[in-house]
Amino acid sequence: MDYFHRDGGELWCEDARVRDLAARFGTPLYVYSRRTFVEHYRKLETAFADVPHVICFSVKSNGNLGILRTLAAMGAGADVVSGGELHKAMLAGIPADRIVYSGVGKTRSELELAVASGIRSINVENVEELRVLSEVAVALGRRQECSLRVNPDVDAHTHEYLTTGRKENKFGIPLADAVRAARIAASLPGIALTGLDMHIGSQILSPVPYRMALEQVRSVVGNLRAEGCDIRHLDIGGGLAVRYDTEDPMTADQFHDEIIALVRVLGVDLVLEPGRFIIGPAGILVGEVQFVKEAGGKRFVILDAGMNDLIRPSLYGAHHRIEPVVDGTGPLVQTDVVGPVCESGDFLGKDRQLPSLQRGDQVAVFTAGAYGFAMSSNYNQRPRAAEVLVDGAVATLIRRRETFDDLVRAEIDL
Numbered sequence: 001m002d003y004f005h006r007d008g009g010e011l012w013c014e015d016a017r018v019r020d021l022a023a024r025f026g027t028p029l030y031v032y033s034r035r036t037f038v039e040h041y042r043k044l045e046t047a048f049a050d051v052p053h054v055i056c057f058s059v060k061s062n063g064n065l066g067i068l069r070t071l072a073a074m075g076a077g078a079d080v081v082s083g084g085e086l087h088k089a090m091l092a093g094i095p096a097d098r099i100v101y102s103g104v105g106k107t108r109s110e111l112e113l114a115v116a117s118g119i120r121s122i123n124v125e126n127v128e129e130l131r132v133l134s135e136v137a138v139a140l141g142r143r144q145e146c147s148l149r150v151n152p153d154v155d156a157h158t159h160e161y162l163t164t165g166r167k168e169n170k171f172g173i174p175l176a177d178a179v180r181a182a183r184i185a186a187s188l189p190g191i192a193l194t195g196l197d198m199h200i201g202s203q204i205l206s207p208v209p210y211r212m213a214l215e216q217v218r219s220v221v222g223n224l225r226a227e228g229c230d231i232r233h234l235d236i237g238g239g240l241a242v243r244y245d246t247e248d249p250m251t252a253d254q255f256h257d258e259i260i261a262l263v264r265v266l267g268v269d270l271v272l273e274p275g276r277f278i279i280g281p282a283g284i285l286v287g288e289v290q291f292v293k294e295a296g297g298k299r300f301v302i303l304d305a306g307m308n309d310l311i312r313p314s315l316y317g318a319h320h321r322i323e324p325v326v327d328g329t330g331p332l333v334q335t336d337v338v339g340p341v342c343e344s345g346d347f348l349g350k351d352r353q354l355p356s357l358q359r360g361d362q363v364a365v366f367t368a369g370a371y372g373f374a375m376s377s378n379y380n381q382r383p384r385a386a387e388v389l390v391d392g393a394v395a396t397l398i399r400r401r402e403t404f405d406d407l408v409r410a411e412i413d414l
């Protein structure tokens with residue numbers, strides 16, 4: 001579900017013509033529909049209204065301050081995975097007591113920032129991290145609430161790069177080691193172990209892997225309580241899928257209904273860490289056709305947007321729906337939509353049925369709100385795209401296009 005639609009032969013974002021946005025702000029351009037992500041946030045909020053919970057938006061999926069501020073105003077928390085994300089979440093006005101910090105390799109200075117900021121919970125991924133965190137907290141005169149991230153060893157049936165809850169993944173503490181870790185935590189003066197955490201992967205279509213993981217985690221909660229741990233929080237991570245193509249992902253309600261009984265018996269406050277579910281469908285990437293060429297029996301449409309703007313197709317072979325901004329005419333033609341970057345892997349879509357496109361036409365790449373701009377880079381010394389937030393008919397620039405000056409800003413010229 002989103003608020004992009006076609007009317008009068010062209011694509012709209014809410015009440016704004018995408019063609020006008022491209023003319024006003026240039027391309028490549030990320031366009032976000034506020035109404036879309038607000039509604040997705042509310043869907044989860046409403047579904048889980050019957051249990052104490054906090055929705056901690058995964059900042060790594062989209063870290064734009066304008067997006068974070070909008071979510072903050074609705075009461076969202078944040079799930080951060082670096083000091084930089086923590087900094088931005090707080091800058092955007094997300095209260096520290098609604099911020100959780102996940103990540104396998106937090107540095108001492110990142111831990112110091114997190115403890116000093118008084119965040120809700122640090123999701124600890126190994127025993128050594130517990131020791132460092134305790135030292136840091138003691139030095140700051142604090143006792144830090146934290147959760148153990150356990151690895152429930154379930155298969156989330158998603159892309160191998162997007163699965164994080166198998167025993168062979170680098171994430172979390174094996175279930176069998178949780179009690180040992182809790183005993184160590186209990187001996188550390190800077191640590192208050194008050195929660196358990198899991199995150200089994202991303203783009204997960206069905207609630208079943210969550211239920212299987214929760215069944216595992218439930219017994220760990222029992223074991224830790226038996227050790228005297230006051231487990232009050234359960235963080236079930238993110239990972240809810242969106243529709244890129246023809247997938248049929250679970251709804252917020254289906255997710256809730258499948259897992260709620262398991263959560264309720266535990267008597268815990270629930271933490272959810274969705275990213276893609278909230279912001280994925282709310283963004284498109286608009287590019288302009290530079291050239292059209294036929295080669296080797298194929299038609300290539302070459303855009304001014306490429307893998308440095310949206311890497312998911314190149315990195316994961318991800319499918320993103322692509323449509324012309326203005327309706328085309330004539331028969332559909334099998335087309336590869338590619339970028340200008342000097343890599344054969346630089347494509348946004350292969351073998352798509354598209355109307356004939358010409359130089360100057362624009363295309364929209366859908367479901368690009370999550371892991372789109374956030375994973376963009378300056379590869380090929382390309383300034384990064386601008387980002388625009390649309391609310392009704394009003395479009396606000398929330399990140400200006402980078403300039404050549406930005407490309408050299410941090411460099412030290414000899």
Ligand SMILES: *Cc1c(COP(=O)(O)O)cnc(C)c1O
Nearest residue numbers: 058102202238239273274275276
């Ligand atoms: C990436 C990540 C998320 C968000 O994943 P989505 O699939 O975008 O919902 C949540 N929690 C952790 C720990 C993550 O690493």
